[in-house]
């Protein structure tokens with residue numbers, strides 16, 4: 001096992017550090033930025049199904065569901081296709097309206113999650129075209145779907161999902177970009193800009209990983225917290241949910257992710273000088289709005305840990321701690337902003353003496369409902 005960990009203390013840390021390579025493996029052979037081409041066999045063969053779809057329904061559980069939420073923003077914003085994201089466990093039992101004009105995308109690292117598998121079977125019975133995004137090759141979900149795309153993240157051993165999440169987002173981004181181009185939503189130059197920026201993401205993830213020592217210092221300051229709030233807007237709202245899930249899964253600290261603007265409808269009541277609030281505030285998107293959310297937290301004496309774009313001044317002046325990520329296109333920002341949150345939960349869990357790779361009560365793959 002020590003050999004498999006490749007010199008890292010835990011699988012989770014190894015898998016966090018593997019992300020630049022994993023993301024590259026995900027787009028290798030699919031993305032040809034220089035020629036302006038995205039090739040995805042399972043999509044190319046079924047292009048009409050996607051282009052004629054009334055809507056895309058995404059089903060998943062856990063972290064994969066969060067990747068689905070990021071994909072909702074990407075598909076709607078870039079490809080202008082309506083998207084619904086559903087917990088597989090709810091979808092399967094609520095007699096959903098599904099037609100043969102729907103495309104269902106099932107996202108699953110393991111490809112074995114019972115609820116996701118059941119949702120797929122239901123959608124197939126009702127005539128939808130079902131596309132899988134799995135990591136494990138030959139898994140049940142990969143076999144049960146009409147077509148699909150593997151993430152090629154490599155084996156993920158840590159129960160808390162890290163590289164599976166970022167590679168799921170990468171696959172779904174490739175798919176959305178391809179559909180946006182086919183639908184004529186993108187000019188040639190905008191398409192090229194996206195493709196070359198996606199190619200730059202692995203090196204920007206690498207740069208983000210260099211914040212690790214700083215994240216460790218921040219972890220030391222907040223490791224004894226009882227609660228933690230994560231806030232983000234737009235593309236980074238699902239990142240807030242995922243950050244909170246990661247922390248509660250492995251450190252057993254109660255954490256909640258919220259859309260920053262919803263804070264005033266409830267969570268703001270929790271904020272006092274004991275409450276760490278992690279705010280994802282990259283320069284693109286709804287930056288000014290997030291800045292005013294940060295001011296609201298500050299005036300209630302909450303402790304602010306902000307994820308910002310390199311060179312940021314405004315949030316940096318307000319926050320107690322900032323962690324910088326390189327600048328990128330807004331739609332690709334979750335691939336960077338999620339990295340420090342993975343590291344933060346990892347370090348806090350280690351400092352609290354938790355079993356990082358095998359947290360209590362959790363399973364890597366949930367094959368029962």
Ligand code: G6P
Pocket residue numbers: 061062063064107108109110111112113116159160161362363364365366
């Ligand atoms: C379990 C795992 C999570 C995972 C979820 C969905 O809860 O602990 O890490 O996100 O199942 O799993 P899947 O394999 O379908 O992505």
